[in-house]
Amino acid sequence: MIGNRVRLLLLSGTAAVASIGTAHAQTAGTTAGTTINNTAAVSYTVNGTPQTTNSTTASFVVDRKVNFTVIRDQPGNTQVNLGQTGAVMAFKVTNTTNGTQDFLLDPDQATIATGLIPGTDNFDMLNLRAYVDANGNGVYDPGVDTAQFVDELAPNASVEVFLVGNVPTTASATQANVSLHVTVAAGGQAGTQGAALVPTDLNLGNADNVVDVVFADDDDDNIGADVARNGQGRAYGAFEVATHNVALTVTKTALVLSDGVNTINPKALPGAVVQYCLLANNATLLTPATGVTLTDVIPANTTYVAGSIAIGLPGGTCTLAGAPQDDATSFNAATKTVTATIGTLAGGASTAVSFRVTIN
Incomplete structure (x- = not known):
């Protein structure tokens, strides 16, 4: 028993x-x-x-399984003009780490291999900076989006990051390749930039009461700038000067104002006053033409009417009104050349210049 x-x-x-x-x-x-x-x-x-x-x-x-993604969050390159300030490219950072993290942002132009992005990289953006979308509207707002690191990004949350820079005036500039380089950092204190995370030595055994840090990001850009499991991520893009010229046209017309004989329908008689109108039009929307200057040699058998040049008339049309613009216009008697400096002609805009001659 x-x-x-x-x-x-x-x-x-x-x-x-x-x-x-x-x-x-x-x-x-x-x-x-x-x-x-x-x-x-x-x-x-x-x-x-x-x-x-x-x-x-x-x-x-x-333990902390560190993972996140960085992508360019816009279709294609950012189209820019020479001399443009505040050009913007959008990226998105998504935290798939099992913890709230800070992320350090580094706008980079130096470690991009030729051929990674289609097109020829032949200039660098000036004063390139990275800013976090503060209000979540997906649009860069100067003076609002000022944070230069991602603060306390929760697991599974995403945030927009903007690269902002200035385009030089170099005439040959066509494309600037850039990247947003992101490094995971410690979270836990709002408003304070955490230090970059350091992974736990994987040769050590797991400690039950210690939060080990394991980099699990598996991205690899195949050029060595970003490799798998390094706690870093990159996305690439380009600022592209797509337009080096605009559809600028100048239409010239002549109108007989008076002939000394007829009060109605004056004719082109000797002694008649004729007004020339030059209508400059920039048909390329969103792209301005700068330093626009019109020059016109008055024709033979005419005499320039002193002080008759008018520029920037209302509505982009030549009218009989309009005061001369002495600071932007001139007449060279030796070469018989009228000069009118318009300056910048915005995309889709028109400006008129007029002057008068008498028929000899």
């Missing part, structure tokens, strides 16, 4: 085992630092009397 009969029913048969845990599931995974406890419940009998007890509790903390 067996005096004491003990039946341990663990993990098989009719075992009664209960798990007691505290993990919280997220898309990015259970939050780093979460403690997971597990205790087994044991049932057995002694001399026909049911008994229960619990195992000791096994505990460990969830």
